Amino acid sequence: MAPLAKRLLDLEGLGIRDLKRCGDDLLILAGPTVGLSGPCAIYRWINWAQDPVQHEQRVRLHRPEHLIDLPFGRGVDHPEGLALWPREDPAILVVCDSPSDERLDPARKILKADLFELPL
Secondary structure (H helix, E strand, O other): OOOOOOOEEOOOOOEEEEEEEEOOEEEEEEEOOOOOOOOEEEEEEOOHHHOOOOOOOOOOEEOOEEEEEEOOOOOOOEEEEEEEEOOOOOEEEEEEEOOOHHHEEOOOOEEOOEEEEOOO
């Protein structure tokens, strides 16, 4: 079995909420830990798939590119998951947990999510 690869990411104090591979890049949804309210953002680790661990005993600090600051609410609308959204221009779908009333339509069983253009 291969040794565990350790990575250290500078996400400006935020924790990892979700990860999504995008070609050779890695998209990182970052935000507060647990159920706290606070800043959230999407980062891109460029060429992640081609960036192998260089030393088993030393851990490098990686600084992914900050792409998008995400809206969030106090006690509601915490960005929790992301998905690549298929369309001509690349986009990212972000879904929140603890959705606000404005995001919900119980009669039609709809939860509104956010769609952001993926900067190239």
